Amino acid sequence: xxxxxxxxxxxVTQFGKPVTLSCSQTLNHNVMYWYQQKSSQAPxxxxxxxxxxxxxxxxxxxxxxxxxxxxxxxxLDIRSPGLGDAAMYLCATSREPGVEQYFGPGTRLTVT
Amino acid sequence: xxEVEQDPGPLSVPEGAIVSLNCTYSNSAxxxxxxxxxxxxxxxxxxxxxxxxxxxxxxRFTAQVDKSSKYISLFIRDSQPSDSATYLCAMSEGDTNAGxxxxxxxxxxxxxx
Numbered sequence: 221x222x223x224x225x226x227x228x229x230x231x232v233t234q235f236g237k238p239v240t241l242s243c244s245q246t247l248n249h250n251v252m253y254w255y256q257q258k259s260s261q262a263p264x265x266x267x268x269x270x271x272x273x274x275x276x277x278x279x280x281x282x283x284x285x286x287x288x289x290x291x292x293x294x295x296l297d298i299r300s301p302g303l304g305d306a307a308m309y310l311c312a313t314s315r316e317p318g319v320e321q322y323f324g325p326g327t328r329l330t331v332t
Numbered sequence: 333x334x335e336v337e338q339d340p341g342p343l344s345v346p347e348g349a350i351v352s353l354n355c356t357y358s359n360s361a362x363x364x365x366x367x368x369x370x371x372x373x374x375x376x377x378x379x380x381x382x383x384x385x386x387x388x389x390x391x392r393f394t395a396q397v398d399k400s401s402k403y404i405s406l407f408i409r410d411s412q413p414s415d416s417a418t419y420l421c422a423m424s425e426g427d428t429n430a431g432x433x434x435x436x437x438x439x440x441x442x443x444x445x
């Protein structure tokens with residue numbers, strides 16, 4: 221089945237210790253998104269790639285970076301995690317910008 | 333005021349009830365309308381999407397869009413305990429505005445056996 225895969229599902233990191241979350245997709249979609257979701261809140265878009273074009277949201281902290289080495293993979297790097305970065309991180313894909321998105325299961329990040 | 337307002341809930345209904353979940357929006361440029369279901373501690377799952385006003389049915393689910401009133405609804409017939417989840421509406425302008433989707437804050441539904 222075509223799908224969006226995120227690894228790891230759970231990640232514990234220490235305050236200030238860099239962490240990388242990964243996402244892969246078998247849908248061959250052009251667009252990949254990274255969202256941050258905190259408890260009982262809507263997903264908050266951090267950035268997205270349309271093919272190789274990177275689109276950063278204006279309010280995404282510089283602490284968050286992303287890489288998309290090829291169509292299938294996308295990474296979220298948090299350079300110096302703070303306690304406020306503890307959240308669920310969701311990867312999603314869509315065939316074109318603005319249409320329906322397909323989400324992965326998420327990575328729950330804990331910062332100690 | 334938020335671009336997308338979703339009935340906050342929580343909503344609790346008995347099994348078999350018809351459920352109505354609603355969102356209103358202010359941006360008349362929105363063209364694409366989606367509903368996602370999110371179980372606790374899981375990623376959102378695409379339930380339905382529609383690109384036009386009117387009704388779209390899929391099994392027990394019906395998505396309704398009224399662009400003139402800027403109002404969308406998701407109806408669940410014969411609700412089941414397995415429908416207990418948070419439901420998120422989302423909408424976008426299409427490929428303008430960088431293709432961003434704007435999400436509602438979600439309505440948490442509990443269906444009691």
